[in-house]
Amino acid sequence: MSRFLTPDVYTEEVPLLPQSVAEVSTAVPAFIGYTEKTEKNGESIKNVVYRISTLLEFKEAFGGAQPASFRVNVNEEVIENVEVTAPQHTLYHAIDLYFKNGGGDCYVISVGSYQDEPNKTSFLEGLEVLSKEDEPTLIMLGEAARLDAVDYHEVCQMALNQCQELKDRFCIFDIQNENEGVASFRNGIGTNNLKYGAAYTPYLQTSLTYKYQEESVIISGSSGQETIQLKVEEAIKIVYNGSAQDEPKATINKGSAGTPSFNNTGTTLTITNVGEGISANAVVDAWNSFDDKGDFDIVVLDGTATVESFTGSRNLTTTGGDGASLRLSDIKESQSELYNRVVNEVSKQRIILPPSAAVAGAYATTDRERGVWKAPANVSLNGVIAPVKKITSKDQERLNVDSDNGKSINAIRGFVGKGTLIWGARTLDGNDNEWRYVPVRRLFNMIEESTKKASQFAVFESNDAVTWLKVKAMIESFLYGIWQQGGLAGATEEQAYFVNIGLGKTMTQEDILNGRMIAEIGLAAVRPAEFIILKFSHKLQEA
Template sequence: MPTYKTPNVYVEEVATLPPSVVPVATAVPAFIGCTEKAGNSNEYFGKPIRISSILDYTTLFGGAYATNITVTVDDTEQITEITRGDGSAVTPAYLMYYTLRLFFENGGGPCYIVSIGSYEDQPGKDEFAAGLAAIRKEDEPTLILLTDAVNLINSDDYYTLCQSALKQCNDLKDRFAIFDVLASDRDTNGIGANFRQGIGTQYLKYGAAYYPYLQTALNDYYTEESVTISGLALAVEPQGDDVGEYRTENSELIVTYNGAQSENPQIAITTHPSRTSTVIAIENGVLTLKVPTGGATVADILAAAAAIDISPYHLAAGAADTATILPSLAATPLTYGVADSASTVSLAALKTQKTGLYNTLKTTLNTMRVMLPPSGAVAGVYAKVDRERGVWKAPANVSLASVIGPAVKVTNEEQDNLNVDPTAGKSINAIRSFTGKGTLIWGARTLAGNDNEWRYIPVRRLFNLIEESTQKATSFVVFESNNAITWLKVKTIIETYLDGLWRQGALAGATPQDAYFVSVGLGQTMTEQDILEGRMIIEIGISAVRPAEFIILRFSHKLQQA
């Protein structure tokens, strides 16, 4: 109350409305993994960085990992096999960029990125644990995704990280973890048996798991240098005036032959006058590599040539098998390449040599799509449903964008075992494809599937919302007078907030009294000793709505009445 000493007209504003509860964000995920731009020298390395779009991500962290692809062709230059460099046919080596694409295309918004390394790194459990520790210091994230952790060599390390994420959620009580069941976790013991064994039994109400992986509509990113063609016989185009010369170019062996063709001409390349490394014969107009038993390969020749002065040596027409490198002959130049069925060449080098095959390979490679863990798309659905329907709506029975279908078709019988785990209650949510509907998330359970209070994801996340929102809104009460005036003020603030949620459909009950209660006061929630010790105890009861998981239509015959 101000003290007035000078006669005048004074204006005072009297607050008549109590402070309000502002809902906190509910779907702000934090992704942990490797990015193109990262490293100890990068200012964003190991730090949670907030972004709002895929453009923000590419600007700060770069693009996708260029997949190493090997294309095998036969003698007729028909594609026989396409494999990744690591032999995997499941997912790219690094998932962050693709996961972010799925997240945003399925409705995602602001999120945090924790880069724990670049594409040249192979982070282990300790690096991911450091990423989790960095997220712990941020208040805004409400979802945790262990993006690249599914590619850890040791699956036990992945499960250990999942347990750490659940513990962080329990400690902070303001976030929820989304896990992927590994694609390999399907054996005679059933789907997800290893995940259920490895995830432990602690804090399961703070996490949910999803299966299977998704065949997405996202193109597999590659560069022409990262694509290798194997089994191809190359004919190198003439190199201008460089005739009669043996040299290396683009990691290939190039030989220029001078002189008219004889019936069976041969050229010998030696690394030492006393030793013949290999013999090259001209057959059907193509220089064919002839490797004697135990002799050198193209790679051996190149390696040996690097140790001697080879520029420029000249080759004689029709040289004998044991001939050394001889001076050039003045004759019409003919240029040939080495035909080696075991040789490899990059797609970039093929562009000018075999345009037709190059275009065919480009068309084929551009149809390749990546297979990804479902967590990125699921997190996007969480954000979309929260924004459009509310956090109390189950993030299920929602179709996924940029997804062709699940990598594995889950049957009703298989989902019986995924959805209900009679042993430990560790429910796994299935993603299924339905005719005319697309690919849908077909489950809404936490890992605490046998817990009647915390069985459903929207119930857990609604409590997270209410708990954190009311905690932040009532922080002004700290060190206020612990009396009836303050109690009434706090009770009014919380009841007003809960009434708004009830009217939106978040709480069940025909009346506000059925939907929630707020109690605070001496003799109700506190004793005199509590007040003496500075405690103000507020009890809040909430009747959260629960999803209708099983719709049962009961039919019976009705007898004719007339």
């Protein structure tokens, strides 16, 4: 109480409004994985929790995507197929897919560079670092799905343990992309803390393209020929049947107009007396009379076409062959038409990713537009062409309801005219009536964390009716707002929630003597309409 000692006019501000509860963020994922760079400005950012808001910020801090490699099989200049060796580290693409699906601010923990092999220890260290950060609410382990099943499941168990200890976060898991992935996951994840996680399957064929370098695109085939075309494309083609590693060349000297002559040094074929206007047939006729052909050959493309005068040397490039290959960069100038076709085919290859990144983006979008109490399901995914495996309603029965141990798995399915949708909203604890649904668990996480932070003001305050009233009014006001938005079930406030606090209600005299102030909060959480049943019957004619 103020003491007034000097005669004067004094003003005082009397607080009348109660403390308020600020709603914490609900969809702030933390991605753990490997990045191109683990240093920034000369300082290590490995195992450092780094907050980003855009993909550009990720690129500035951690670099770009790990390049893929390709083998393009070409037979007689016809592209037969493209084989992709996907990169083993896909965190960059996962972040990209997350933002494409409406994701907002997130955290990234780099546990190594692209030169490192994925290993369990790195992910466990990343989880340990994450446990010291307060804001993240979703744990993302998409890259860990590349570990072997035993190691991956152990990492998932440790993530669930962290959720149980901190009670402010939730795990989004991927079912590994293998034939027995679902059964393996259910057997390996254990039975502890299942209410803090949800699993999704199958993997997704995304619209994202691979990053690559021209040197990592190998062109090979079954023709066994390495070819180069002279200046007149319709006339002749010089063929070398050895290996591209010999770096064969064709040198053309104009010389005097007459019968072409040839000299073969093993890897260089020199043609002399190629006069202006000489026909392709004339060149090949002279070639057929030459004895020392070695691995070279000359093929007629159009016998009546003329070979213009050309003086110079060219490297031969290849369209493939057993043991004969070249890189995309080798044909960029010499065979621009084939180069463009190969680039076009490579750009058609799309990345396959675990679904968790896209699901996290859907969580963020749903929370922002509808609220954390809305099930993040029946939501269309962006940047996704289709699931890699088609799941039918019959297949999903076994995923949604597990008669053995109740571990529900959420399906991602493609629907005609709708696209790819998340078609499930269950936690791993599918047999628990309280924590069966993802939005119920995450709603309680949000309310618990929000009220916990807001109640900090009461620490060391007098444990009496005045403080109890402030705390109760603060929490009731917060829950009333959630109820008005549709986050709690009930036609009246009394049906939707209650807050009890006080001596004889939630505390005994011993509690007060021991410094405990106990508030009891009850919530009627809304649950998703998972099964909509429409019953029809015949109405008999009455007149």
